[in-house]
Amino acid sequence: MSQQTLRVTRPTKIELIRLKKRVKVAKRLHKVLKDRLIILTQELIMLMKDAVELRQRVCDKVQECESLLIKSTSLIDPSLMESYARTRYDKVEGVIGSRVVAGVRVPLIEVRREGAPRESPKYPILLMLASRCFEELVDLTARLGEVEASITRLGAEVARVKRRVNALENVLIPRMENTIKFLEFKFEEREREDKTRMKKVKQILARKEGTVSAST
Amino acid sequence: MERLLRDELKAVNYMLPKKRKNLKELLNEEYPHVPLRDGSAHMFRYSELQKACNILGDELCGNLLLPIILEMRPELKEVVAEVEDPIAIKLICRVLNINEPESPPLRLYPIHLRVLRQEIGTLLMYAISFRRVLGEEL
Numbered sequence: 001m002s003q004q005t006l007r008v009t010r011p012t013k014i015e016l017i018r019l020k021k022r023v024k025v026a027k028r029l030h031k032v033l034k035d036r037l038i039i040l041t042q043e044l045i046m047l048m049k050d051a052v053e054l055r056q057r058v059c060d061k062v063q064e065c066e067s068l069l070i071k072s073t074s075l076i077d078p079s080l081m082e083s084y085a086r087t088r089y090d091k092v093e094g095v096i097g098s099r100v101v102a103g104v105r106v107p108l109i110e111v112r113r114e115g116a117p118r119e120s121p122k123y124p125i126l127l128m129l130a131s132r133c134f135e136e137l138v139d140l141t142a143r144l145g146e147v148e149a150s151i152t153r154l155g156a157e158v159a160r161v162k163r164r165v166n167a168l169e170n171v172l173i174p175r176m177e178n179t180i181k182f183l184e185f186k187f188e189e190r191e192r193e194d195k196t197r198m199k200k201v202k203q204i205l206a207r208k209e210g211t212v213s214a215s216t
Numbered sequence: 217m218e219r220l221l222r223d224e225l226k227a228v229n230y231m232l233p234k235k236r237k238n239l240k241e242l243l244n245e246e247y248p249h250v251p252l253r254d255g256s257a258h259m260f261r262y263s264e265l266q267k268a269c270n271i272l273g274d275e276l277c278g279n280l281l282l283p284i285i286l287e288m289r290p291e292l293k294e295v296v297a298e299v300e301d302p303i304a305i306k307l308i309c310r311v312l313n314i315n316e317p318e319s320p321p322l323r324l325y326p327i328h329l330r331v332l333r334q335e336i337g338t339l340l341m342y343a344i345s346f347r348r349v350l351g352e353e354l
Contacts, residue, residue, distance in 0.1 A: 097247065
């Protein structure tokens with residue numbers, strides 16, 4: 001916490017009122033930033049958990065798909081397998097866009113498949129199972145890519161907002177509060193000085209009146 | 217300091233949608249998105265749009281405006297998000313499996329937000345309320 005004060009041009013009451021308003025606004029800004037930081041941090045933590053889980057699932061899926069593929073290649077001609085893979089759906093597209101999460105732009109990746117999958121009895125079941133496995137793998141990989149890119153961007157924003165929150169909490173607001181205390185102390189001191197000065201003046205005047213009346 | 221506060225709120229709220237679209241309209245689009253104030257676009261996940269339509273039913277699909285704006289209230293001590301739109305409230309209550317409030321707004325706490333992010337994350341957007349933060353004291 002900062003013990004320093006801000007530089008005040010003139011220690012006047014108007015300056016004190018302005019400073020008190022600034023502290024109020026600074027505290028509100030601090031609250032806004034802190035709320036935003038909480039939301040961003042929650043998003044980040046959720047994404048990190050997703051990323052860990054997705055990585056594990058992708059690894060497991062790769063092994064599963066590889067084993068199914070090896071088994072199906074032993075049953076069918078590779079060229080036939082390729083033609084099946086190409087004609088399984090009418091259209092497969094990867095949609096890459098962006099969305100906004102708490103003021104941060106993050107990527108959005110979606111794999112879309114048009115039409116129902118063509119599963120004919122002339123192909124072995126293992127081949128169909130392998131296709132389904134690879135489809136899931138593609139979906140998981142796309143999702144993992146999206147999540148990991150989002151983590152990078154959100155992390156940078158969290159760091160930026162955290163710096164501002166800390167600057168307000170530990171430097172700016174304490175300095176302003178110290179300056180307010182200093183100004184209030186100054187005014188009290190000034191008031192006390194004025195009181196003692198008035199007393200002295202009254203005493204001097206009273207003494208003068210006394211000497212004047214004594215001489216008359 | 218006021219300038220800093222206004223700039224920060226502008227930065228957060230700058231990426232809010234310029235125009236919202238209804239769910240049916242978005243489901244008919246090839247790449248469902250809404251334009252944002254900063255000139256870019258916010259895309260929705262098609263699967264989440266379909267999920268929302270299945271939850272609400274065909275009748276209410278045309279009345280739900282997206283994205284759902286979650287208004288943050290920084291003047292409260294806890295992190296609270298409010299939703300004013302009645303159809304959005306219906307959808308959120310059904311996703312969270314909670315009772316609907318008697319009158320809007322619906323208040324959401326971090327535990328609710330976590331579930332909503334997982335289920336319909338791309339349909340939500342956060343906004344920090346400008347008029348309530350600055351208030352009348354300034």
